[in-house]
Amino acid sequence: MPYDAFVLLSFGGPEHPDDVMPFLRNVTRGRGVPEERLLEVAEHYYHFGGVSPINQQCRDLLAAVRADFGAHGISLPAYWGNRNWAPMLADTVAQMRDDGVESALGFATSAYGGYSSCRQYWEDIAAAVEHVGPGAPKITKLRQFWDHPGFVGPHVSAVRTALTEIDPARHATTRLVFTAHSIPTTMAENAGPTGGRYTAQLNETAALVHAAAAPELSWDLVWQSRSGPPQVPWLEPDINDHLRVLAEKDVTDVIVSPIGFVSDHLEVLWDLDNEALETARDLGLGYVRAGTPVTDPAFVAMIRELVLERTANAPQQRLGTLPVWDICQTDCCPAPTRGGPR
Known part of the structure; x- marks a missing residue:
């Protein structure tokens, strides 16, 4: 399948104290989490001025990916959409549709299998595409990368x-x-x-x-x-x-x-x-x-290599032996019994 765009998929986070409670309600919608529990978790965000660093980290990563793509002749435009806070994935998919994108590769900021770390991103994609409706691009998530x-x-x-x-x-x-x-x-x-x-x-x-x-x-x-x-x-x-x-x-x-x-x-x-x-x-x-990859050049290059696996039949770069696949099965990683906020 030809691809004409790349989209960064992430969790999202508040960027102002007024965002904190609406963000937490997005995260916990339908779970029956008591208000007092949300207020308790909100204090973690207020400790940092009501700002989660994750959105800026995504901006930095997206900029690094765009630069890396450009340096290696990959012409895919790069977008970004979140699960729980702006830019919401549905809004990003609508923008992609308006830009004429038909088929995109999605990279989730989680290396592992599991419901919230993998399958829920497939659900996010499906919900966003359904929300946008006719003309919405097809989006396929890149594989897990725990051993890359x-x-x-x-x-x-x-x-x-x-x-x-x-x-x-x-x-x-x-x-x-x-x-x-x-x-x-x-x-x-x-x-x-x-x-x-x-x-x-x-x-x-x-x-x-x-x-x-x-x-x-x-x-x-x-x-x-x-x-x-x-x-x-x-x-x-x-x-x-x-x-x-x-x-x-x-x-x-x-x-x-x-x-x-x-x-x-x-x-x-x-x-x-x-x-x-x-x-x-x-x-x-x-x-x-110890630190995390964030925008380490090797991590940014990995994203390019995952894209080239799909677009140019590049060989998989792996250090482990556990099985990996591109498309998750329909019964893979069922949703958990809902509890409190992350």
Whole structure:
């Protein structure tokens, strides 16, 4: 299929204090989340002036992608649409239609399989196309990229940089802790051919980053940003609980690498740079948080390479062994029981 555009697909975030509550209501619409819970989460955004960094990070990434495309002779115009805040994907699709776009490739800012990280973007695309109606372009999402060198490499570099901040005399008692967004266990373990791929892919990424960045350290994969009612089981352990366990095992320092994310958006800044950092300080643990790819040249080049897989039959660039595919099956990654906001 020929493609005549590229569209960046992301979560979206508020850019003014007045945006915070409307944004959170968009995120939680239909979930029955109490108002007091929304107000609690809103405080995380107000802590940063009511502005989530994710939209500016998307602008920066889009600019880098456009420059990279231009430098390598890829003539696809690049658009951007969000799930929960302006620019909303439906508005972007309408603009694409008005610009004469017929078929586009979509890149979601999530490397992994799972409902909110993958399938929900397919649903977002379908809803936006239906909303726009006749003339709306067809949009096909690019594949997951958890083991692509352009995603793994920047995390490797970030961990290596973080390790330089720790006294070499304490490396023997330093732990490498990888984090990702927790999800309900029923969603993580759903039956069928795709069951368990979220955790499997994350474990593969963690193993790849560890082997290349700091093979001398022990490592763990833990979870952050849990939401939803307490009676619903989610993936554990939480990063804060795990830090308490490590402190009892004579660990002196931790490097926290958020491999579940492509940028330092609000969940990384709040959950890791505030809550987890405070927990570590209370425990007397040295704490260094590794960075995320954001606009690392290798990550930007990866996006181009994913596009060329579809448009020029370029070979897949992969470091892992788990299966990957371009089109998700209709029964892939069912939606979870709805809980609280992210």
